[in-house]
Amino acid sequence: MKKDVALVLSSGGARGLAHIGAIEELEARGYRITSIAGCSMGALIGGVYAAGKLEAFREWMKTVNRKKMLELTDFSLSLNHLVKGTRIIEAIMEFVPDVPIEELPLPYCAVATDWKSGREVVFRQGSLFQAIRASISLPSFYEPVQRDGMILIDGGVTNPIPMNRVVRHEGDLLVGVDVSGYDYEAQSEIREELAEKRRRSTSLSRQIISKLIPDSLDFNYYTMLSRVSSLMIRQNSLLMAQLMKPDILVDIQMSRYGGFDYDKSEKIIAIGRQKTSKAIEKYMPLA
DSSP: OOOEEEEEEOOOGGGGGHHHHHHHHHHHTTOEEEEEEEETHHHHHHHHHHTTOHHHHHHHHTTOOHHHHHHTOOBOOOSSEEEOOHHHHHHHHTTSOOOBGGGSSSOEEEEEEETTTOOEEEEOSSBHHHHHHHHTOOTEEEOOEEETTEEEEEGGGTOSSOTTTSOOOTTOEEEEEEOOOBOHHHHHHHHHHHHHHHHHOOOHHHHHHHHHSOGGGGOSHHHHHHHHHHHHHHHHHHHHHHHHOOSEEEEOOBSSOOTTOGGGHHHHHHHHHHHHHHHHHHHGGGO
């Protein structure tokens, strides 16, 4: 059975920590990653892996709690972003040194988007961390990266799972790990269960909270725009899968974890490993 893998990792914020579990499961089963491409969080995980520092990154993520997340958030007073994004990159660079992409031991690329032209920008050379920083520039949240007359924002806007950008070798397998989707039905069921518990609770405090906080509070301008954006990214990733037809597609739709749950790294990594195992088992009978 073919064992060389051209690996593609999608955008997805903290859900992208599942990529670590996916990589671990592939390697545990004897697959050899020969090239890698990523977008946003996928670009970060892919770059750290290509630099040979994935285990160190995972151990560091174990130390990230809500307090540390706040410490790593360098807020800005700018009108076009909330966070500068410098502090988090500097923290990772303490144990993952910046290197030219072309000097990495395997082919790697990251995808960003030029806000001016609306075009996809693919990084195959130059600073690894400049490529990562551009690819993770979530619009309105992280400060865009300005380079060569471009204003670079998150690659998920144009190509959330860049299967068409990864370097291919003869006889390899195209493997995509997609964490761009939410399980919205499961999320709704969870919210309904919590609301029902509040209504039935005999606790005075819970009854007061139930009266003060309506069940429909989560349906607002922010959640509306956030879901619309997520749905568009999801559709783009599904279209890319239909176009490129990967040998193995690990489709991870989460219900309990969102894009900012970085303090839940081990649980999200475990989901990534479990889903990858199932995807491999589904593929193996066909091999």
